[in-house]
Amino acid sequence: MKAILDVLYQILNIASWIIIIQAILSWLVMFKVIDTRNSVVASIWGALERLTEPLYRPIRNMLPAMSGLDISPLIVLLIIFFLQQVILRYGYSLAPF
Template sequence: MAAILDVILVILRIVSWIIIIQAILSWLVAFNVLSLQNPAIRSIWTGLERLTEPVYRPIRNLLPQMQGLDLTPLIVLLIIFFLQSVIVRYAYSAVLF
């Protein structure tokens, strides 16, 4: 059981890094540091979009429109951090005893 929890924690950590990388990339594109005209940047961008959009879509449907400010990645990261802390505190203690 602890091995399964370890795998879940690693997956959650990878997902959180993907979200952080996508947020940084979106800032760089928004401030014209990187251009989506570049094929490498565009392929990275579309790959990250395909990975994160299924996670973002249900949360975006719940949140109100905020005039260009997207808080969805922040909310997803908070949910991931909450799940990680629940797994570490409660699931590991139940497995060990």
């Protein structure tokens, strides 16, 4: 049981880093530090979009329009951090081994 919790915790950790990297990359694109016409940047951007969009879409559907401000990554990160704390505090204490 603890091995499953370890794997789940690490998946959540990787997902949080992907979201943080995508946020930083979006800022770099927005401030024109890097350009999406570059094939390497475009492929990284596309891969990050395909990974994170399924996480963001349900939250974006629930949130009202906020005039260009997208807080769905922040909400997803808060959910991930909450799940990690649940695993650490309650999952390991309930695990039989």
